[in-house]
Amino acid sequence: MCGIALILSGVRLIGSELFRESRGERCPNSEEVFKPVLSVDDLKASLLRRGPDNLGSRRIFLQPKLIPSFEDDAGHKGNEMCLPFEHCHEDHITSVQESACAQEDNANGVKSVADLYFFGATLQLRGATSISQPLVDTSGNLLVYNGEIFGGIHVDADSNDAETLLHELERCFFRNCHGQRKNCSCLGKGERSIPEVLSTIKGPWSFIYWQERSKTIWFGRDAFGRRSLLVHWPTHDDSRFVLSSVSPPSSVERISDSVAGDTFSYWEELPCGIYSIKLKASKSREHSIHEKLISKIKKHEWADVELEELIKWERAMDPKLEQVTFYNHQHAMKQCVGSAEGRPCNVGDMGDHTNKQTGSITSATNSLIDRDTLTQSGYAYNVLAVLRESVMRRTDLNIIYQTAQHQAGVKVSAPVAVLFSGGLDSMILAALLDQCLDSSYAIDLLNVSFDGNLAPDRVSARVGIRELHRISPLRRWRLVEIDASLSDLDWETRHVTSLIHPAKTYMDLNIGIALWLAAGGDGWVDENINNNCREDQCRYKYKSTARILLVGSGADEQCAGYSRHRTKYRAGGWVALNNEMRLDMQRIWKRNLGRDDRCISDHGKEARFPFLDENVIRTLLEIPLWEIANLDKPVGQGDKKVLREVAKLLGLEGAALLPKRAIQFGSRIARESNRKNFGSNRAANQASAGSVEIHE
Structure with missing residues (x-):
C-alpha cells in the first residue's frame, strides 16, 4: 500500500470539463494573483503517513521541439490559435527525467515549458x-502504484506487486491505434494494451503511469474503487492537473463564488x-515562436x-414481479454434508435433481415455505468457501514479514487485525482469519467506543470475543478497547475533516473519526475478558502494530443489511430491493471506500475488504436474491440471511x-456529535443531521 500523487504543470488539458462534477469555476479579477492552493510539502507529509517506509519523488521535464509551419492535408498553412489535436504529435516532445529538485531547468540547462x-x-x-x-524501467517508463495483486497477473512469492506490474506494462504496445485494436500495424505479436493488463488484476489498486515512448500519462482506480484516488481538474485558481491518494490540509479550503454563493471543492x-x-x-x-x-x-x-458483468451487478437469476423460483435447499444441503473442509457445492450441477416450486411474490406465499429448515444450504457453503479464499489471499504472510522480523530481532505478534464491532460481519472475518493465520500469531480486534463499556459495539465485542475464544481456544485473541470523547478530539476532528474530503457531511465525519481511531489501534487490553484474574493485573495499555486491517465493507450492500433495503422491499418487492442494492454497489466507491481508505491508511495501515473480492461478488450474484435475504422476517434474522447461515457454519x-x-x-459517536453540534439528539434528528454539511 502506498500514497501516490502527480502534479502536471504547463499543459493545456482538453476535455476535462466532461469529467468534472462541479461545472462552476471561480473567475479571478485581472489584477488578482493566485498562490497555488496545494502545498507540495503538505502533500509529501500527507503521503508519508500512508507510506511510512520511504518517500520518493521524480520529475519529468517536457520541452516541445521546433516544428515547421503547420500545413493541412491539402498543403495549406494553418493560422489557427493552436494546432488541431489530431495534427499534433508526441514525437515533437522531448523529455528529461531526473530526481526531483527545486530548479525548473532540465538536465541540459534548457528551460522546460511543462x-x-x-x-x-x-x-x-x-x-x-x-x-x-516511483519505479522506473529501462525504457524510461515510470510507475507509482497503490494496490495489491491477488490474481490475474502472477506475482512470485518473493516479488513485489508494483515491480511485477511495471514489467507487465513495459511490454504493452504504445500506440493508441485510434481505439481499433484489431489489424493494428503497431501491435506486435502477443502484445496487450494497458487497459487489457489492468482489467485482469484481481484486487484493489490505483495507479499513475508515464509511458515514455507515447508521451502518455495513464491513471485510474479499480472497478470498485477500493483504493482512493482524488483528482483536481485545472481551474482558474490552480491551473495544474493533480492526482493524489489523499487530500492534504492545505487543499481542503473551498473556493466560494461571491456572486452565486456556490461552494466548490x-x-x-x-x-x-x-x-x-x-x-x-x-x-x-500568443507565443508564435515558442x-x-x-x-x-x-x-x-x-x-x-x-x-464488466460484475460492474453491471446483474444477478444470474433476476427477481421478477410475476413469480420467483425457490430451490429445495434440503436436497442441496444433503449434497454438501460431509465436506469436512468446507468444500463449495456446485449447486449448478444439481439441475436434474433439484425440486423447484413457484409462487407469486407475496408475504402469504413466503409464509407457506418453511425457511427455518433451510438454514444450511448449498449457497451458504459456497459463500463460506469463497470468503475463506478471499481472507486467505489477503492475509498470506510472505517473505517480507520474515525479513522485517529478522532485521528487527523481534517477532511481530499480530501482523493482521480486524476492525471489530462484535457484529455479524466482523465476527465472520475474525473466525475466518483464525482459520487462515498461523496459530503462533495473535489476532488484534480493534474496537472503538464513545461511551466506554456501555456503547452497543463494546458490549457486542466483549460477547463476541468470548464466542471466538470458545470456537478457537488456542488462539491468542486480543480485544483492543479504544475509548474516546469527541470533546477531547479537536485536532483529530480537524485532521479527519481533511482526510474525508471531498466528503463533507457530519455522517462522513463521524464515520471517519471512528475508523481513524480504530485503525490507530491505541487502546487498552483487558485479559479478564477471557481469564479469571484481577483487573489491576490484567488490564494494560496496548498499541496494535498490525499493518493489515480486515474491514467488513461491502457485506451490507450485497446482502441487504441496511434499513432502507427493508423499506424498498416493502414498497416494491424484490425488484425494488434488487435495484437499490445495485445502486449501492455502483456508488460504493464514492460514498464509502475512498473515504474509508484515506482514514484507515493515515496510520500507515492497509485496509483490505474480503467481502469485495471479485469471486465473492460473483458468487453472491449467482444466488437468488430471496436466498440472500428474507426481509419478511424480523431484523437480525432475515437481513443478510446467507451470512447468518455462514456464521452458523463457523460455529458463531x-x-x-x-x-x-x-x-x-x-x-455512539453520532450521539456525541449530535449533542455537540446540534444541542441534542432531537434537534439533530429534526435537522437530518447525518446529511448536513460541515461548515467551520
Whole structure:
C-alpha cells in the first residue's frame, strides 16, 4: 500500500470539463494573483503517513521541439490559435527525467515549458527486498502504484506487486491505434494494451503511469474503487492537473463564488476506470515562436467481459414481479454434508435433481415455505468457501514479514487485525482469519467506543470475543478497547475533516473519526475478558502494530443489511430491493471506500475488504436474491440471511442473531456529535443531521 500523487504543470488539458462534477469555476479579477492552493510539502507529509517506509519523488521535464509551419492535408498553412489535436504529435516532445529538485531547468540547462512531478510513499507488504517509488524501467517508463495483486497477473512469492506490474506494462504496445485494436500495424505479436493488463488484476489498486515512448500519462482506480484516488481538474485558481491518494490540509479550503454563493471543492473522487492523457506539441498564437504542450483526456473501456458483468451487478437469476423460483435447499444441503473442509457445492450441477416450486411474490406465499429448515444450504457453503479464499489471499504472510522480523530481532505478534464491532460481519472475518493465520500469531480486534463499556459495539465485542475464544481456544485473541470523547478530539476532528474530503457531511465525519481511531489501534487490553484474574493485573495499555486491517465493507450492500433495503422491499418487492442494492454497489466507491481508505491508511495501515473480492461478488450474484435475504422476517434474522447461515457454519451461533448497527451508532459517536453540534439528539434528528454539511 502506498500514497501516490502527480502534479502536471504547463499543459493545456482538453476535455476535462466532461469529467468534472462541479461545472462552476471561480473567475479571478485581472489584477488578482493566485498562490497555488496545494502545498507540495503538505502533500509529501500527507503521503508519508500512508507510506511510512520511504518517500520518493521524480520529475519529468517536457520541452516541445521546433516544428515547421503547420500545413493541412491539402498543403495549406494553418493560422489557427493552436494546432488541431489530431495534427499534433508526441514525437515533437522531448523529455528529461531526473530526481526531483527545486530548479525548473532540465538536465541540459534548457528551460522546460511543462513538467510531471511524481510522488510515491511506500508501505511495503510484499517482496523480498525493499523498493522505493516511483519505479522506473529501462525504457524510461515510470510507475507509482497503490494496490495489491491477488490474481490475474502472477506475482512470485518473493516479488513485489508494483515491480511485477511495471514489467507487465513495459511490454504493452504504445500506440493508441485510434481505439481499433484489431489489424493494428503497431501491435506486435502477443502484445496487450494497458487497459487489457489492468482489467485482469484481481484486487484493489490505483495507479499513475508515464509511458515514455507515447508521451502518455495513464491513471485510474479499480472497478470498485477500493483504493482512493482524488483528482483536481485545472481551474482558474490552480491551473495544474493533480492526482493524489489523499487530500492534504492545505487543499481542503473551498473556493466560494461571491456572486452565486456556490461552494466548490478542490478535490473530486476520481470515478472508477482507466484514463489516459496523451501529450502533444502545438503552436500558440500568443507565443508564435515558442511551442507549448496540449493534451487530451480519454476514458477507456474495461477489457474483461467478466469484470464488466460484475460492474453491471446483474444477478444470474433476476427477481421478477410475476413469480420467483425457490430451490429445495434440503436436497442441496444433503449434497454438501460431509465436506469436512468446507468444500463449495456446485449447486449448478444439481439441475436434474433439484425440486423447484413457484409462487407469486407475496408475504402469504413466503409464509407457506418453511425457511427455518433451510438454514444450511448449498449457497451458504459456497459463500463460506469463497470468503475463506478471499481472507486467505489477503492475509498470506510472505517473505517480507520474515525479513522485517529478522532485521528487527523481534517477532511481530499480530501482523493482521480486524476492525471489530462484535457484529455479524466482523465476527465472520475474525473466525475466518483464525482459520487462515498461523496459530503462533495473535489476532488484534480493534474496537472503538464513545461511551466506554456501555456503547452497543463494546458490549457486542466483549460477547463476541468470548464466542471466538470458545470456537478457537488456542488462539491468542486480543480485544483492543479504544475509548474516546469527541470533546477531547479537536485536532483529530480537524485532521479527519481533511482526510474525508471531498466528503463533507457530519455522517462522513463521524464515520471517519471512528475508523481513524480504530485503525490507530491505541487502546487498552483487558485479559479478564477471557481469564479469571484481577483487573489491576490484567488490564494494560496496548498499541496494535498490525499493518493489515480486515474491514467488513461491502457485506451490507450485497446482502441487504441496511434499513432502507427493508423499506424498498416493502414498497416494491424484490425488484425494488434488487435495484437499490445495485445502486449501492455502483456508488460504493464514492460514498464509502475512498473515504474509508484515506482514514484507515493515515496510520500507515492497509485496509483490505474480503467481502469485495471479485469471486465473492460473483458468487453472491449467482444466488437468488430471496436466498440472500428474507426481509419478511424480523431484523437480525432475515437481513443478510446467507451470512447468518455462514456464521452458523463457523460455529458463531450468537453472532448469527445480531442486528445490523452502523459504526457511528454502535460506537455512539453520532450521539456525541449530535449533542455537540446540534444541542441534542432531537434537534439533530429534526435537522437530518447525518446529511448536513460541515461548515467551520
